[in-house]
Amino acid sequence: AQTVTQSQPEMSVQEAETVTLSCTYDTSENNYYLFWYKQPPSRQMILVIRQEAYKQQNATENRFSVNFQKAAKSFSLKISDSQLGDTAMYFCAFSGYGANSKLTFGKGITLSVRP
Amino acid sequence: GAGVSQSPSNKVTEKGKDVELRCDPISGHTALYWYRQSLGQGLEFLIYFQGNSAPDKSGLPSDRFSAERTGGSVSTLTIQRTQQEDSAVYLCASSSTPPSEQYFGPGTRLTVT
Numbered sequence: 001a002q003t004v005t006q007s008q009p010e011m012s013v014q015e016a017e018t019v020t021l022s023c024t025y026d027t028s029e030n031n032y033y034l035f036w037y038k039q040p041p042s043r044q045m046i047l048v049i050r051q052e053a054y055k056q057q058n059a060t061e062n063r064f065s066v067n068f069q070k071a072a073k074s075f076s077l078k079i080s081d082s083q084l085g086d087t088a089m090y091f092c093a094f095s096g097y098g099a100n101s102k103l104t105f106g107k108g109i110t111l112s113v114r115p
Numbered sequence: 116g117a118g119v120s121q122s123p124s125n126k127v128t129e130k131g132k133d134v135e136l137r138c139d140p141i142s143g144h145t146a147l148y149w150y151r152q153s154l155g156q157g158l159e160f161l162i163y164f165q166g167n168s169a170p171d172k173s174g175l176p177s178d179r180f181s182a183e184r185t186g187g188s189v190s191t192l193t194i195q196r197t198q199q200e201d202s203a204v205y206l207c208a209s210s211s212t213p214p215s216e217q218y219f220g221p222g223t224r225l226t227v228t
Contacts, residue, residue, distance in 0.1 A: 045219035101213035105158040
């Protein structure tokens with residue numbers, strides 16, 4: 001079984017600044033996916049970014065990038081130029097292959113962007 | 116195109132009653148997942164469908180919970196004899212090629228009184 005740990009329950013950042021959200025995971029699998037999902041107060045889960053474990057290059061999506069350290073089982077999310085609309089819960093999640101493709105989530109972190 | 120839809124968006128029921136929650140996945144998505152989100156337990160996996168079969172139903176918390184999927188499309192999650200601890204938001208997600216990204220519906224908030 002795999003586990004996902006997000007140890008910071010909440011963070012705050014000034015608008016336009018950069019913030020990093022931490023995530024560690026544990027698995028015995030070699031091939032898997034990692035994701036960051038965003039859940040604003042509207043409750044809609046939105047995919048922010050994904051990383052395939054066999055790819056060494058860190059994924060980037062506009063202002064969002066990850067630092068994927070496979071050996072350390074670490075997967076942090078960096079948000080650059082933070083915007084008020086980034087205020088939300090952020091969940092780190094793990095997915096295996098085949099019948100193990102369900103998402104295993106961390107407990108989430110509440111991010112507040114201050115104007 | 117249309118995203119994942121769920122109905123109802125909110126459901127209030129009395130303890131002991133049965134409820135049915137519905138999920139319409141994105142057209143063409145073969146994989147469908149149910150999750151539950153509650154304050155105490157966070158986000159928990161319930162069941163995974165590939166087509167009409169369920170290769171992983173390990174997350175169903177008790178035999179009061181069941182789910183089916185027909186025609187490789189719509190899925191229904193049924194909770195029998197509801198208990199107060201069943202109160203949560205029930206989320207459905209679908210995917211075209213697991214384990215690629217899952218697309219989530221808006222959820223059904225279930226309140227058991």
